[in-house]
Every structure is written in structure tokens, then in C-alpha cells.
Amino acid sequence: MGLLDFFKTLFAKPSQLTGLSAAAVKVEFDPTHLRTDFKGSETSELAWESISGIFVITNAGGPIAQDFFWCFASMSEQKILSFPGETEGVNHLLTELQRRYEDFDFKAFIDATGSTEEDAFLLWGVLPTADE
Known part of the structure; x- marks a missing residue:
């Protein structure tokens, strides 16, 4: 199993990698949690302190x-919180990531924004592996 295939198996819903519209999702955070709101259908969250890796997947x-x-991967919770790049609230999230993670890799983020193929870009922490 390739690394991208492994990531895809960790997502709660396969549609998050294909047909999900950014307009259907909102990302929010408070001092303790990062959460996504799928506009009325469900919410999902991770505690900031449980996040072990932040990465971007492109296609x-x-x-x-x-x-x-x-x-946003949490190996302790065995969960990945994911959402499209243009989701409502992302601009505020970028500011928060810069504040929380001094070693956040903005170069990798810029590289990811220019990617036009299947790839994964580690922005902070560690990528989950099939062995974990």
C-alpha cells in the first residue's frame, strides 16, 4: 500500500478526498480544539495537544x-481531521498555525499550493505510517 493510499484509508469519509465542496465545510478552533463543521451534518474535532502531524494532500x-x-493527524486518537484547502476559516487557521508551531514549514505549504499531482507535503510534526 502506498503512502497516499494509506492516508485515504484513515479518512472518515472518502468523499473528503474527491467530491466535497469547500463551501460545505467550516473550520473553527478555540484554545483547546480544532474542529470541522460539515454545515449541519456532522462535526469532528481534535485536541490541539493531540496533533502529531500536519500535512497537505494534493491531487x-x-x-x-x-x-x-x-x-491534521492525531496518532493518539488514531484520527485524521481533513478538509478542502479553500474551506471557510482557513485564513484564520493559518495565523493560528504560525502562532502555535514555530517550526511550521511554510516553504512546504507554498510547494503544496503549486502542486498539480498526487503528493503529500509535511508541514509540521510527523507523517503517520502504515506501521503506526
């Missing part, structure tokens, strides 16, 4: 389909 679907996905 070749753009500009017709979503091609950039934020992913």
Missing part, C-alpha cells in the same frame, strides 16, 4: 475538483 483534480486538502 490532479483541479481546477474542476478539489485538489488540495489540509490534514
Whole structure:
């Protein structure tokens, strides 16, 4: 199993990697948690202190389909919180990430924004592996 396939198996819903519209999701945070609100259908959250890795997955679907996905991994919770790159609230989230993670890799983030193929970009922490 390839690394991208492994990531895809960790997502709660496969649609998060394909047909999900950024307009259908809102990302929010408070001092203790990061959460996504799928506009009335469900909410999911991770405690900031449990986040072990932040990465972006890209694909070749753009500009017709979503091609950039934020992913926040918690190995302790065995969960990945993910949402499209243009989700409501992302601009505020970027400011919060800069504040919380001094070693956040903004170069990798910029590289991810220019990617037009399937790839994963580690922005902070560690990537989950199939062995964990």
C-alpha cells in the first residue's frame, strides 16, 4: 500500500478526498480544539495537544475538483481531521498555525499550493505510517 493510499484509508469519509465542496465545510478552533463543521451534518474535532502531524494532500483534480486538502493527524486518537484547502476559516487557521508551531514549514505549504499531482507535503510534526 502506498503512502497516499494509506492516508485515504484513515479518512472518515472518502468523499473528503474527491467530491466535497469547500463551501460545505467550516473550520473553527478555540484554545483547546480544532474542529470541522460539515454545515449541519456532522462535526469532528481534535485536541490541539493531540496533533502529531500536519500535512497537505494534493491531487490532479483541479481546477474542476478539489485538489488540495489540509490534514491534521492525531496518532493518539488514531484520527485524521481533513478538509478542502479553500474551506471557510482557513485564513484564520493559518495565523493560528504560525502562532502555535514555530517550526511550521511554510516553504512546504507554498510547494503544496503549486502542486498539480498526487503528493503529500509535511508541514509540521510527523507523517503517520502504515506501521503506526
